[in-house]
Amino acid sequence: MASTGPAPLPQDTPAPSNQHQYPHMHSSLFAQDDQQVELPLIDLQLLCQEDEAEIHKLLIAAKEWGFLQVANHGVSRKLRSEIEEQAYHAFTLPAETKARAEAAPGSAHGYLPKSSGADGNRPRLSEAFRLPLNPEKRADMIIKLWPEGNDTFSSVVEEYIAAVESILLQLLRSLASGLGLDPLQFTHDLSKDGNTAVLRMNFYSASSQPLPTLGFPAHSDPQILAILHQNSVDGLQILKDDKWIAVKPRPGSFVVNVGDTLQVMSHDMYPSVVHRVVMNSDHFRSSLVLAVAPHPQAIVRPAPQLVTEQRPSQYVPFTVEEYYSSMKSLPINAGKSNLDKFRIIPTLA
Numbered sequence: 309m310a311s312t313g314p315a316p317l318p319q320d321t322p323a324p325s326n327q328h329q330y331p332h333m334h335s336s337l338f339a340q341d342d343q344q345v346e347l348p349l350i351d352l353q354l355l356c357q358e359d360e361a362e363i364h365k366l367l368i369a370a371k372e373w374g375f376l377q378v379a380n381h382g383v384s385r386k387l388r389s390e391i392e393e394q395a396y397h398a399f400t401l402p403a404e405t406k407a408r409a410e411a412a413p414g415s416a417h418g419y420l421p422k423s424s425g426a427d428g429n430r431p432r433l434s435e436a437f438r439l440p441l442n443p444e445k446r447a448d449m450i451i452k453l454w455p456e457g458n459d460t461f462s463s464v465v466e467e468y469i470a471a472v473e474s475i476l477l478q479l480l481r482s483l484a485s486g487l488g489l490d491p492l493q494f495t496h497d498l499s500k501d502g503n504t505a506v507l508r509m510n511f512y513s514a515s516s517q518p519l520p521t522l523g524f525p526a527h528s529d530p531q532i533l534a535i536l537h538q539n540s541v542d543g544l545q546i547l548k549d550d551k552w553i554a555v556k557p558r559p560g561s562f563v564v565n566v567g568d569t570l571q572v573m574s575h576d577m578y579p580s581v582v583h584r585v586v587m588n589s590d591h592f593r594s595s596l597v598l599a600v601a602p603h604p605q606a607i608v609r610p611a612p613q614l615v616t617e618q619r620p621s622q623y624v625p626f627t628v629e630e631y632y633s634s635m636k637s638l639p640i641n642a643g644k645s646n647l648d649k650f651r652i653i654p655t656l657a
């Protein structure tokens with residue numbers, strides 16, 4: 309793919325070594341035509357009422373975009389600003405304090421400092437607190453930051469998790485029934501103990517450079533479904549038809565995206581779309597991503613009703629744990645999911 313625009317790579321991006329394999333990784337940080345698009349907007353209350361037209365809208369959005377936004381979701385402005393404030397408190401703790409919650413290598417939970425890429429990992433302008441959805445594991449992490457405890461942080465986080473999780477559950481029910489499946493098809497293996505189930509708080513420092521800087525490298529989310537809340541600073545881009553498209557944030561609504569696990573469960577009806585964050589602002593960006601996932605031993609495979617003689621299963625069944633471990637061997641800067649590893653390649657007779 310030809311790159312668009314003047315193609316400046318961020319200063320701290322290592323030289324590309326797998327250019328032909330992942331061409332979009334080496335294109336400009338500018339989005340296509342430098343224009344922002346609004347994602348399809350879904351009204352959650354209408355979905356709760358099983359409004360057929362709204363379910364249809366959701367289906368089209370999930371199939372064509374893998375990304376959408378949700379309004380009329382019932383999460384108060386007060387809770388949204390409280391969680392932003394609590395995240396800000398956590399990120400402005402001294403570096404030594406944050407380091408106490410640093411993740412064991414390879415863990416999906418814990419504090420992740422920003423990375424210049426000098427260690428061979430993907431460069432990341434963002435730092436992140438990745439809080440487990442399991443309440444006991446989360447409490448263990450919070451106590452590392454505040455040894456005396458922090459009731460306000462803990463209770464705001466708990467309230468926020470409950471509120472946004474119920475949005476995801478409603479969406480998953482509608483996404484299943486829209487395909488003619490049991491409404492619980494995508495939710496029965498969900499678990500807070502999933503090794504990728506997470507509330508990820510991301511914090512992107514203000515950019516000191518006049519050029520756009522890579523905030524979060526291109527990736528897909530491995531989980532079932534993720535819901536994102538952000539402050540007013542934009543930067544999210546999604547890869548659509550091999551072009552980077554900047555997402556226009558709609559104040560007060562949440563962005564939702566399909567993860568790799570749902571792509572498999574829906575037998576490729578709902579694509580897990582690669583996305584990244586590009587910072588180009590003198591104000592910091594903060595975002596919160598809650599992603600739900602099945603328990604580690606759950607087997608991920610297409611829903612049986614979506615497997616037919618005409619379209620036999622495209623995937624070898626795998627456990628959540630196997631998928632998560634396999635991701636560790638993804639090439640640096642892969643910028644794609646690891647689903648190809650589990651995809652059945654048809655052999656010629």
Ligand SMILES: O=C(O)CCC(=O)C(=O)O
Pocket residue numbers: 508510524529536538543544583584585594595597
């Ligand atoms: O900050 C954002 O907008 C996106 C972050 C993201 O993609 C993630 O945490 O998985």
Ligand SMILES: [Fe+2]
Pocket residue numbers: 527528529583
């Ligand atoms: Fe993501």
